[in-house]
Amino acid sequence: MTGPDAGLSTGTSKPLLSVLKGESLAVPPMWLMRQAGRYLPEYRALRAEKGGFLELVYDSPAAAEVTLQPLRRFGFDGAILFSDILIVPYAMGQDLWFETGEGPRLAPILSETDLSALKPDLSRYEAVYETVRQVKVALDPAVTFLGFAGSPWTIATYMVAGQGSKDQGAARRLAYQDPERFGGIIDAIIDSTVLYLSGQIQAGVEAVQLFDSWAGSLAPLQFERWVIEPNRRIVEKLKALHPGVPVIGFPKGAGAKLADYAAGTGVDAIGVDETIDPHWANRVLPQGLPVQGNLDPLALIAGGRAVEESVDNIRAAFAGRPHILNLGHGILPDTPIAHVEALIAYVRQGKKS
Ligand code: 1CP
Numbered sequence: 001m002t003g004p005d006a007g008l009s010t011g012t013s014k015p016l017l018s019v020l021k022g023e024s025l026a027v028p029p030m031w032l033m034r035q036a037g038r039y040l041p042e043y044r045a046l047r048a049e050k051g052g053f054l055e056l057v058y059d060s061p062a063a064a065e066v067t068l069q070p071l072r073r074f075g076f077d078g079a080i081l082f083s084d085i086l087i088v089p090y091a092m093g094q095d096l097w098f099e100t101g102e103g104p105r106l107a108p109i110l111s112e113t114d115l116s117a118l119k120p121d122l123s124r125y126e127a128v129y130e131t132v133r134q135v136k137v138a139l140d141p142a143v144t145f146l147g148f149a150g151s152p153w154t155i156a157t158y159m160v161a162g163q164g165s166k167d168q169g170a171a172r173r174l175a176y177q178d179p180e181r182f183g184g185i186i187d188a189i190i191d192s193t194v195l196y197l198s199g200q201i202q203a204g205v206e207a208v209q210l211f212d213s214w215a216g217s218l219a220p221l222q223f224e225r226w227v228i229e230p231n232r233r234i235v236e237k238l239k240a241l242h243p244g245v246p247v248i249g250f251p252k253g254a255g256a257k258l259a260d261y262a263a264g265t266g267v268d269a270i271g272v273d274e275t276i277d278p279h280w281a282n283r284v285l286p287q288g289l290p291v292q293g294n295l296d297p298l299a300l301i302a303g304g305r306a307v308e309e310s311v312d313n314i315r316a317a318f319a320g321r322p323h324i325l326n327l328g329h330g331i332l333p334d335t336p337i338a339h340v341e342a343l344i345a346y347v348r349q350g351k352k353s
Contacts, residue, residue: 016077016144019290019322020207020246020269027348028315028323031078031146032340033250033271034330035070039337042069053098057083058127064134071143073337074344078144078324079135081200083128085150085211089159091125092192093118108162108170112181115188125196129203136204146248147205149197151212152189152230159185168217175226186230194237201242209248209271210234213329215261216253223257228264235266248292252329259284274299274328278317290322295343297327303339304353308346315347 016029037043043066050056057063066082086104090096095107109115132147139145150158153171161170175182197208215227235247250271251261262270262285272281272293285291294314299306314325325347331340342353 014077014142014144014206016324017206017246019324020144020248022288022290022322024320024322028318028325029077029144030325030344030347031076031080032070032327032331033080035074035076035080036066036082037331038333039331039335039340040069040073042073053084054096057087060127060130060134063127063131064138067131067135068138071140074340076143076344078146079139080146080148080209081128081132081135081205083131083148085148085155085213086158087124087128088149088155088189088192088196091120091122091196092159092188093120094159103164104158106158106162109159109185115181115185118188120192122195125199128196129199132200132203132205144207145205146207146209147197147200148209148211149193151210151215151227151249151251152186152193152234153218153226154212154214155189155193156182156185156226157214157217159189168214172217172222175222179225182226186226190230190233190237193234194241197234197238198241201238201245207246207248207268208238209250210267212249212251212254214253215251216255220257223254224260224264227251227254228261231261231265231267239266246290250292259286262286262289269322269324271326272328276328278314282317282321288322290324291318292324292326294328295325297329297332297335300327300339300343301332301335303336303342307339307343308352311343311346 015025019029046062047056050059050062063082067079071079086096089106097105099105157168157171160174210231212227231249238247246268248269248271249265249267252273254261269290269292272291274294274296278294295310299310345351
């Protein structure tokens with residue numbers, strides 16, 4: 001089904017999946033990155049009850065519940081599995097814990113010995129697959145179920161520094177100073193990520209997203225080597241194992257390298273962050289490539305005209321192209337719920353807030 005009215009009343013059975021496969025719908029399907037999380041009171045309540053973030057991820061019924069919470073409240077077109085990108089280094093054998101109020105911490109990889117000492121424990125993926133199975137049976141069939149993983153560069157920044165950092169300096173230094181060793185870390189991440197995403201697909205997700213949240217910190221040649229090439233290898237391996245399952249690439253901060261990323265990786269759809277002019281993106285990206293984005297999460301906090309103006313601009317830019325309406329990065333914890341409701345009403349029914 002294509003054409004201007006395809007998404008309105010004719011009942012495309014899974015609008016988000018259709019767009020990922022190249023259909024263009026008059027009303028773009030919607031989901032929001034990090035939609036399962038801290039801006040929702042029901043998430044905060046369950047998180048407090050379980051005690052910690054990892055406890056929540058490893059409690060499959062609770063993680064399935066968190067995945068479904070934003071669906072019940074808002075009726076999005078996509079559900080994103082509740083887990084975290086750092087489950088991959090954890091399954092690769094790196095210690096992982098969450099400091100209250102601060103974020104994830106890993107025992108940093110500082111030497112060759114640290115890397116070779118890692119003892120992979122693939123059983124650390126099992127609870128996540130169980131979450132997928134539990135969500136799958138409860139999910140409205142019109143909703144597309146998305147799995148995800150971090151991209152190798154982004155994962156490596158956490159593995160090397162042991163935590164999030166402003167400029168990803170530790171990993172950038174290592175990548176220049178010892179590309180062999182850094183490449184070894186990237187290769188190990190690629191292998192574990194392919195296994196993990198393949199497991200999610202076997203358990204029931206219908207498409208997967210690769211989050212390269214720190215793609216924007218690399219110089220051009222490094223971007224080619226540590227962003228484009230590793231994502232290309234993951235896409236190639238996944239395509240061989242699961243033909244027809246769309247892969248969304250999200251190279252946050254790629255800027256002028258957006259089109260090179262699309263062409264070089266072979267992703268089926270591309271996530272665009274809020275700093276990119278959607279009219280420019282539409283000009284430089286291959287015709288027909290599905291695009292996801294790119295409302296500024298800060299505009300959603302402001303609400304009202306800030307959202308409506310941006311949404312109009314984004315939809316005008318991507319008119320005629322397969323487009324999924326999403327944020328340019330994750331929803332922020334202080335986003336008013338009423339603004340999310342107003343965004344959905346505005347996109348689906350043209351209602352002003
Ligand atoms: O305190 C809490 O309750 C934990 C907050 C939280 C949540 C809700 C973390 C810790 N992770 C998550 C879930 C999560 N993370 C999801 C599933 C839910 C959803 O999307 O709806 C996803 C897709 C992620 C992805 C993720 N984790 C990314 C990539 C996307 C992005 O926002 O750039 C990154 C960089 C992380 C690492 C991470 N996990 C958690 C935090 C606070 C961070 C950032 C740490 C830092 O850089 O300092």
